[in-house]
Amino acid sequence: MRWNSNLLVPVAALALCATGLAQTPRYNFGRAATPEEIRSYGVLVGPAGKELPPGSGTAKEGSAIYAQKCASCHGKSGEGTKVGPDLVGGKGTLASAHPIRTPGSFFPYATTIWTYIKAGMPANKPGSLSDDEAYALTAFLLYRDEIIKESDVLDAKSLAKVQMPNRNGFVPAVPVWPETSAQRRQYP
Numbered sequence: 001m002r003w004n005s006n007l008l009v010p011v012a013a014l015a016l017c018a019t020g021l022a023q024t025p026r027y028n029f030g031r032a033a034t035p036e037e038i039r040s041y042g043v044l045v046g047p048a049g050k051e052l053p054p055g056s057g058t059a060k061e062g063s064a065i066y067a068q069k070c071a072s073c074h075g076k077s078g079e080g081t082k083v084g085p086d087l088v089g090g091k092g093t094l095a096s097a098h099p100i101r102t103p104g105s106f107f108p109y110a111t112t113i114w115t116y117i118k119a120g121m122p123a124n125k126p127g128s129l130s131d132d133e134a135y136a137l138t139a140f141l142l143y144r145d146e147i148i149k150e151s152d153v154l155d156a157k158s159l160a161k162v163q164m165p166n167r168n169g170f171v172p173a174v175p176v177w178p179e180t181s182a183q184r185r186q187y188p
C-alpha cells in the first residue's frame, strides 16, 4: 500500500498527541490550580441546581441590593441604560421583529440567572456578591417579570423548580448523544 503523504502528517501528529497525553508533558512553567482557586472562579450550576450553595433570598431583599449595586448600569427598574442591557420585560417578544432578550424572556433555566449574577455581576466588581445576595437579586428579577411571587423565598431547592417561560424555546444544534450503550446502538 502506498502512503498518501497528505495523510501522514495528521496521523503522525495524532500519534504524538496520544504519546504526550499518556506521559502528561511538563513545560516547566506555571502550576496546577488549587481546588480553592478553581472554586473562587465561581460555581458552575447546572439546570437541576445540584451545585447551588446553601442560602436564600427574597425579591424584597433583592430590591434594596439592586438599587445599590445594579441600577447604575441596568436602570432604576431594570429597563436598561446605554451601559447595561434590560433585565426585565420582553415577555412574548422573542418571535417578533424586535425581540427583547432578558433573563425572564429568554433564559431557559432560573439557575442560570443565579450563576450569571454570582459569577459576573456587578460587571465592575464580579465575584463580590454573597450567595444570599445572588439569591435575592435572582428573586427580584423573577418577581419583576411576574414569574414568582414577591413573598417567594428562593434557595437551592426552590430556584431549580422555577419554570421559565422560554424553557422549551431552545432546540439542540446537534443531536444529543445518547447516554446508555443500548441507546447508542440505535443511534443512526
Ligand code: HEC
Pocket: 066, 069, 070, 071, 072, 073, 074, 083, 084, 085, 086, 087, 101, 102, 103, 113, 116, 117, 121, 122, 123, 124, 129, 137
Ligand atoms: C458597571 C456596569 C454594570 C453593573 C454595576 C451591573 N451590570 Fe449586569 N451587565 C452589565 C453589562 C455590560 C452586561 C452585558 C454583558 C454581556 O452581554 O456580555 C450585563 C449583563 C447582566 C445580565 C445578563 C443579561 C442578559 O440578558 O444576558 C444580568 C442578569 C445582570 N447583568 C445582572 C446584574 C445585577 C443583578 C447587577 C447588580 C448586582 C448588575 N448586573 C450590575 C453591566 C453591569
